[in-house]
Amino acid sequence: MRFLRHVFCGFVLLLLAPATAQAHLVNTGMGPFYDGAMHLALSPDDWLGLLAAALLAGLCGAQAGRWTLAALPVAWLVGALIGLLSLGIPELPGLSILSFVVLGLLVALDVNLPAWGVATLGGLFGLLHGLFNGAALRAADAGMLNVLGIVTTVFVLLLLVTAAVVSLRPVWTRVAVRVAGSWVVAVGMLMIGWLFRGRI
Amino acid sequence: MKKTQVRQDIFPRQSDHPAGASPRLDEATTKPGDCARGRINNPAFWLVALLIWLWPETAMAHVESGEAGGFFSGVSHPISGLDHVLAMVAVGLWGAQLGSPAMWLLPVAFPMMMAFGGMLGLIGVPVPGVEIGIAVSGVVLGAMVLGEVKAPLTASIILVGVFAIFHGHAHGTELAEGQNAMLYSLGFVISTGMLHAFGIGIGTVHKWKTGQVALRGAGAVVMIGGLFFLWSAMG
Numbered sequence: 475m476r477f478l479r480h481v482f483c484g485f486v487l488l489l490l491a492p493a494t495a496q497a498h499l500v501n502t503g504m505g506p507f508y509d510g511a512m513h514l515a516l517s518p519d520d521w522l523g524l525l526a527a528a529l530l531a532g533l534c535g536a537q538a539g540r541w542t543l544a545a546l547p548v549a550w551l552v553g554a555l556i557g558l559l560s561l562g563i564p565e566l567p568g569l570s571i572l573s574f575v576v577l578g579l580l581v582a583l584d585v586n587l588p589a590w591g592v593a594t595l596g597g598l599f600g601l602l603h604g605l606f607n608g609a610a611l612r613a614a615d616a617g618m619l620n621v622l623g624i625v626t627t628v629f630v631l632l633l634l635v636t637a638a639v640v641s642l643r644p645v646w647t648r649v650a651v652r653v654a655g656s657w658v659v660a661v662g663m664l665m666i667g668w669l670f671r672g673r674i
Numbered sequence: 675m676k677k678t679q680v681r682q683d684i685f686p687r688q689s690d691h692p693a694g695a696s697p698r699l700d701e702a703t704t705k706p707g708d709c710a711r712g713r714i715n716n717p718a719f720w721l722v723a724l725l726i727w728l729w730p731e732t733a734m735a736h737v738e739s740g741e742a743g744g745f746f747s748g749v750s751h752p753i754s755g756l757d758h759v760l761a762m763v764a765v766g767l768w769g770a771q772l773g774s775p776a777m778w779l780l781p782v783a784f785p786m787m788m789a790f791g792g793m794l795g796l797i798g799v800p801v802p803g804v805e806i807g808i809a810v811s812g813v814v815l816g817a818m819v820l821g822e823v824k825a826p827l828t829a830s831i832i833l834v835g836v837f838a839i840f841h842g843h844a845h846g847t848e849l850a851e852g853q854n855a856m857l858y859s860l861g862f863v864i865s866t867g868m869l870h871a872f873g874i875g876i877g878t879v880h881k882w883k884t885g886q887v888a889l890r891g892a893g894a895v896v897m898i899g900g901l902f903f904l905w906s907a908m909g
Contacts, residue, residue: 518856582782649778656782657863660789664859667796 506616510623513607519567519665520603521631523574526658527596528632529581529651532639534592539636541593547629549600550607554621557608565606568669573599575662581655584648600628744854748861751845752869757808757903758841762866764815764896765834766873767889770880771822772830777877779827780834781870785863787835791842792862805907807840812900819893822886 514520524546531542557563577599580587587595604625611620639651714720752758765784769777794801801807815837818825825833845862876892879885 518854518860522856522860582786646774646778649775653778653782653867656786657867660785660863661856661859663786663789663793664796664862665856667793668855668859670797 506619507623507626509616510611510620511627512623513611513620514624514627517607519570519574520607522658522661523570523577523599523603524628524631525635526574526577526581526655527599528635529639529655530577530587531592531596531632532636532642533581533584533648533651534587534589536640538587538589538592539640541589542596543629543632543636545593546596546600546632547625549597550604550628551621551625553601553604553606554608554611554624555604557605557610558612558618558621560609560612563605563609565609568666569602570606571662571665571669573602575659575666578655578658578662582652582659583655584652745857745861748858748863749865751862752841752865755845756899757812758845759869760896760899761808761811761815761837761841762869763873763876764812764819764893766870766875767819767877767892767896768815768830768834768873769870770874770877771819771889772824772827776827776830777874779831781867781874783831783835784838784870785866787838788842788845788866789859789863791839792845792859793842794839795843801839801843804840804844806904807837808844809900809904809907811837811840812903813897814900816893816895816897816900820890820897821893822890 514524527542527546531539577595580595607624608621611617642648642651752762762784765780769780772780791801814833817823818833877889880889
């Protein structure tokens with residue numbers, strides 16, 4: 475029991491271990507809005523989690539999809555603004571990985587959550603990743619337009635994927651969505667390993 | 675008129691030189707009109723052409739690295755070893771024989787357990803006999819397909835999951851320096867899933883009598899491959 479407690483404490487510490495900030499704002503040459511959109515595309519931990527959230531919202535039905543579509547981008551925007559205006563927000567890759575592993579696991583297990591539950595999870599995910607995005611943008615001297623680029627891209631991707639999943643009718647398509655969720659979990663487990671190795 | 679002048683500039687006539695002056699190599703050997711007829715008999719021309727042809731360029735060694743390198747490295751790992759390919763395709767084949775829901779659940783279980791095995795390898799938890807485990811997976815999964823064994827769903831998931839740990843432990847930990855771990859993992863998982871899908875795709879022939887026999891034959895091939903790898907691992 476004591477051993478398990480030590481393992482748990484070690485795991486929590488690992489999740490909260492800060493990493494070096496990797497502010498990788500890309501210059502697309504088309505202005506800060508598109509730089510922000512590209513930032514999301516080049517952050518796999520962001521869009522992988524976003525994909526899992528969209529799949530979960532789609533699996534849980536149209537109502538959950540609508541609520542998530544309202545909650546997640548707004549939370550992302552709020553988080554990014556807080557990150558942009560605050561000092562000293564550490565990058566916590568462990569927490570970032572855990573967030574998309576949880577969402578992926580819920581998709582893989584096809585857990586039927588109520589709409590408010592999915593929206594809350596989506597909101598928490600959006601707030602967390604928005605916060606990290608904001609901190610990264612602050613480190614790269616980026617501004618509000620970059621945040622808007624990110625949040626708009628988040629909204630569009632979430633809308634498209636959720637709508638596509640909600641409209642799926644054949645049974646095997648629902649299973650295919652669950653398979654995609656399991657792949658997200660698999661990537662997350664490997665990432666936890668890389669985190670232990672110090673390669674993130 | 676202009677064309678003739680240019681030709682004369684390139685291949686001046688012998689008479690253009692003052693008496694006693696030694697003609698240049700091209701002048702000594704080139705006859706006017708050779709170029710115009712499509713023949714160049716001047717050795718200097720060919721020497722220069724050869725030199726240009728053999729002129730070394732700056733070496734542009736572009737080892738795959740960074741984001742794209744990490745992804746493609748991950749994609750190529752599961753398909754780079756025949757022992758892995760056989761086992762992963764066999765999972766799809768067996769799933770197709772078992773039918774729904776096993777057909778879908780086995781490819782869900784395998785990548786997840788494989789990633790778990792990779793995670794064990796990364797955090798330093800040893801798994802004994804990894805290579806033997808991988809070879810045995812080929813033998814057992816091949817035998818399952820060969821015998822068209824209708825195992826219970828839980829048993830088949832456990833069996834596939836245990837073997838997946840060996841595969842993940844062997845392959846999941848090989849990230850080259852400087853590559854993106856996230857994209858490597860993504861490529862690794864997608865590639866594995868595609869191999870299962872390939873197996874399931876082949877397994878669709880199961881609905882025909884001849885296809886059922888062919889699938890069992892494929893199982894035999896996987897089993898023989900597994901035995902070969904087992905022999906190699908033991909030796």
